[in-house]
Amino acid sequence: MRTGSEPSTARSPLRMRLTLSVWGMLWAAFGLVAFVWTGRPGWATACGVLLAITVADFCLVLRHIRQGPHYQPGRDIPPYEPDRGGTGRRAR
Secondary structure, three states: OOOOOHHHHHOOHHHHHHHHHHHHHHHHHHHHHHHHHHOHHHHHHHHHHHHHHHHHHHHHHHHHHHOOOOOOOOOOOOHHHHHOHHHHHHHO
16 A cells, blocks of 8 residues: 555664764864864864864664664554645535
8 A cells, every 4th residue: 555665675874974073073172182182272172162062962873773673563554644734524
């Protein structure tokens, strides 16, 4: 009853996000150290904020990876009826 192959071929972008967040953490930490060392507090603050954001994203992605796959309906479950934009009551 279902059409398409989305449930069986869908891929999660979490591993890519994990890699990008590690890459961002490395560059933000490098920038933070470099700008503190050269005495540029504005840029060091910006790198520190960016480092905090990438660490938070890293933790969130790890949490989602550890949760594992979520429930996906099987082939015997029909798709939901599409929303027709009505008021919620059926016209008779």
